[in-house]
Amino acid sequence: MNVRRSAAALAATAVVLGAAVPAVAATPSPTPSVAIPDGLYGTTDPTYDGVWRQSLALLAQRTVGVTPAEKAVAWLAGQQCANGAFAAFRADTAKPCDAKLMVDTNSTAAAVQALAALGDHQAERDKAVTWLKSIQNADGGWGYSPGGASDANSTSVVAGALAAAGRQPAEVKKAGKSSYDALLKLSIPCDVAGGGAFAYQPDKKGGLAANADATAAGVVGALGKGFATTAGKVPEEVLSCAGSSAPLTPDELARNGSAHLVEAIGDDGFLKSALPGAEDQPDYGNTADSVVALAAQGWTAQAKKPLAWLEQNSAAWAKQSGPAAYAQLVFAAHAMGADPRHFGGTDLVAQLNATGPAPQATKKTTEKAAESKGRDDSSYSVWWIVGVFLVAGIGIGFLISGRGRKQQP
Template sequence: MNVRRSAAVLAATAVIGAAAPAVAASPSPSPSVVTPDGLYGSADPTYDGVWRQSVTLLAQVEQGVDPAEKAVDWLAGQQCANGAFPAFRADAAKACDAKVMVDTNSTAAAVQALAATGGHQDAPGKAVAWLKSVQNKDGGWGYMPGGASDANSTSVVIGALTAVGEQPAKVRTGGRTPYDALLKLALPCTGDGAGAFAYQPDKKGKLAANADATAAAVLGALGEQPTNIQADDDTASASCAKPGDAEQAAHNGASYLARTMAKDKHLTSVLPGSENQPDYGNTADAVVALSAADFHTEATASGRWLAAHALKWAEQSGPAAYAQLVLAAQAAGLNPRDFGGADLVALLNATGPQPRDVPAANESRAPEADDKAAEKDEEGVSVWWIIGVGLVAGIGVGFLISGRNKKRQP
């Protein structure tokens, strides 16, 4: 058995208003917004600047790339004095005021990236303090401060807490933890969507299965678990039991994803008014969730499907999609430097400032680093665990980032 580090960042397009609250955002680029120096990607950053920068930096670090200093500085400079981050602010020299819309998802993603890159030691702690201050009484978080808790936002904050060494189970308000909030969104093992998670209850309090929310919640529920669910046992992929705790709920969610993707190896777009077509981002969400829950056979199969079909999508979508595929490939046990014939790391680096150092394509991580990480994982300590979800152009676009050592067959 070899120890591989499994990490992934995933993106999924979901129903507007289902994967995130309504946002006053236009899908058209703002002609007055100039892409800042240091930011990855050339598209209008108004709605995803902090998000795409965060996932790009995370993917680079995971592949041994030393990011450009100005890229890290740009991200840190987006933080407001109260510790929160907005999706983007053009004039970082101007203090944040009531018109600057901060959110939990951008803040949590930035925490994870800055904790991984280092150099701005105070920023992650300030951001986590703000996140704790806006925790809902049910233990969870909504996209906007004070908004109703949802599976995606709660999960990305769990990732931020874990990235700075906090124990999510000890972050309570009203006696409730983030895991309590996720369990309230877990569907039973009977009926449609058995074992899945809902994004939020509908107006009547009913829960409906949501693949993106399920992938997020699987990762969130595993955020503090000391061991991997089912311990490399792929044979349990169809099982579902009453979700009495976060561990079982995560396994149920992964089982739902495995069943849903068993035939085609991908998920299908469910956007209103669009034709049925493969949903590359949501499929990547599912790959990371399956891998995190030790459904390795299923994760690898869908990872290979992405390698054969998702490169054009990533080229059109920009750095966040490339970053997502870099880490999704790794989670699936595939090579990001030769993914469908493409070097995803090189393609990602080319979308922004030149990193300070880039390992050669045939250069692997130092064995001693993986050995030390493996020793920690054997002791029941997850080396790092980061997850998130964000908004792009008014459409819910979820990015799920996870990292943990895996025992995988070579």
């Protein structure tokens, strides 16, 4: 399977498999060609998305207050190379990373967001951020691979990682350019087809084509936020594309992208994607990402319809797709202030937890419940015995009292 794939091919494959995947990595095979490591979430081949899905799973758990299993966290941290970068998957972590290993920005940035949320991993997190900064492109953005042309998805996930690590994305610059400048170049003007959207990358002629996945990512990246975010302040301006002769501000970039997403979602309540030669079909992952983007922008009213659609229709998709898909839904629910444990009749947290090693909090809760049950059973036994003696004592008292009365003249 070719790792370097076009955005269009990736998007098409993602619809079939349904799982969240990095910007230009190949999607995972449903039949593992390697053994699933102990501590890793999911059962599909991790060759192309192991670190990505693990990072999203752990971040989603922490977002809802679950403490992941220690071995799950250790697996993620153990995937890091000495220079701070992460590859999609390292089967043999005892072997040092070499030039043949394809490290990438998406896996590294996702790992940073997860490690930052987990705490106690500042050294690993800081090394990863240092590596990301060292490969920033001159236009201020990032490509999937070091030295690759900047794309909206990779630039945005790195911006989220910088924010999670306590950096201001707009202040992390190369040649005077930041992630904002890279996203600005990928934003489509309001007065042309696809206006307001973000393109994944310019085409060979420099043209920009609207891409829903890139747009959802671009909105969050422009706002300097990551995968797990809460709703922003409801804006006062008109909910439309903000045309301007001057360079757009980050807020205007996010506003324009949000306006495009609302239009693309339309009355159906979900985004669509089509395979070559096939009819349009629901795009569950990008719909979930769009809910996060709209909520982050403060357009919670506009995000209610796609969220409701996901609540009613995403269960089978998430079950088939695995931990990254459950994480995307958790992020969408969390951004909107909804309860991911009661998501259209599905407990997303329980379903996510079941795709990997039992979280510490779950194990402790189970043990505590068992101990409590033991104490309850013990207490029941003690009080049952005491009750028997009390009843017996009362009976004896009645007998003694009766005898006393009978002895009176």
